[in-house]
Amino acid sequence: MPPDDLIVTSGLGHRYGAGTEQEVTALEGVDLRIAQGEFVAVIGPNGSGKSTLARHLNALLLPTEGRVTVNGLDTRDPDHHWSIRQTVGMVFQNPDNQIVATVVEEDVAFGPENLAVPPEEIRRRVDEALALVRMQDYARHAPHLLSGGQKQRVAIAGALAMRPACLVLDEATAMLDPRGRREVLQTVRRLNRDEGLTVVLITHFMEEAALADRVVVLDRGHLVMDGRPEEVFSEVDFLEGIGLGVPQIVGVRRLLEEAGHPIPPSVLTLEAMVDFLCP
């Protein structure tokens, strides 16, 4: 394994209720390598296995076939779970049921306290994590009074306090308003660029996926596409065929191409489209 592969899944399969009548194959034969420092978006229709995949990346779920390694550690070995969960932090969809403490900084300290990190080190980590998500001014606030976007940033800080190499966001923006979504996306983009944090962003929003370095597409438990956003979002018919779509801007691009105006496939975002049309 090359040293820069942080997460590797080989022939990963997961069946829920294996051996029972309700057996459901959620993932099958998924081979995926995520390098240190990458920003990978995972898209797929409802029920395609996105969340199941996410939960394999930090050993919340274990493969029923194949294997997953994090920093070379096999997730099937329970002795590795603490180390793996420190390496890969998770942020979930609902901002209201991830926060456990009644004060923001206590919530962020929760993880490192569980690891018996010394108090002065915890202090340092909490301050640093809150600063990284730009929530230092809210350290003494009550979490329930924060907006959805702020709560998710606290949840991210809680994960960062564990000093992870990778952050997995499982539809972490799905319940937020536009400002909240923007806050969370800006935060993870900055952490990826400036801190070298590996980011795996599971999302229903094609606009969000277009911001990643790489887009992975799941359909009925299979990995069906893996490429740069401009490659993936060129396959409009394929994506629509499996129940996905393309960012609205790509929809406009396609209509313009049909009208006889060629536009390079790298034009995926609003900014790129404006630059292209009106430099």
Add this chain to the structure above:
Amino acid sequence: MSIETVDLTHVYMPGTERAVVAVDRVSLRIDDGETVGIMGPTGSGKSTLIQHFNGLLRPTSGRVLIDGEDLWPREKDGPRTADLHKVRRKVGLIFQFPEHQLFEESVYDDIAFGPRNLGLPEEEVRRRVTVALRMVGVPEDEAEALGRRSPFSLSGGQMRRVAIAGVLAMRPATLVLDEPTAGLDPRGRLELLETLSRLHRRWGLTLVVVSHNMEDLAALVDRVIILDQGRLILDGPTREVFRDPESLRRLGLDAPPVVALMHALAARGAQVDVSRLSPREAAEEIDQWIRAGRPRRAGSGREGDAGLVHV
């Protein structure tokens, strides 16, 4: 039927230190057959407001009138003439993630729950279930097989349609939906939007849709109401409301990407009509602009980018 609020105010925990004014003197009127979107940042009072539309919440002050009848008359106005149970049947409220409220063993029983509670004969219950399923896009010949399935075996989009069918089986004239497409994938989203649009077009239902998704509102509603900190701050035709992306942005809202694109082009001096709401409309406008030789206003340049919406 019409829904009207007059100076509607709702305070949670009134008279305590933690009192929160969730809705602040909102007056609005929604008429029969309208399609209305309600938007505003989290905590702006949207969900509190809509729970007054069918009498689930009682205003702290102000009035709610359904078809002109006051739901909460003051003593001096005489006794209540509006029947709250009837109002709740006429105004169907669909909360966020309504599929979380499915509980029966079969799809049929879940949709039949409301009509059975009305004491309707089983034959009428069956008819209502079938019609409700048809209204949400399930063909008659598939309704029976689907009815036998467990709601929990369905996809997210299907579960949501079943939950909506359960409300439709009560025969409401108005459907009030809180974030109807949240958490659905693009196809599920498009199918649900199509279903809602058809409920309006074919069956004449009034739609009131609370949403953060500006694309959805642009596609679905003719009128948009914006709330901020409990106050109604804007109420107008969808096209007019999206005409000013910068003020939306100040509220923490976004214009749909297409609208933002047209504005960004205009900000660089491109002479384009910015009131385009759908990708098709935008592409047609840009196509004509390119064919006209990309005319730009004199002296314009990239300094106009201040208005660009960055993610």
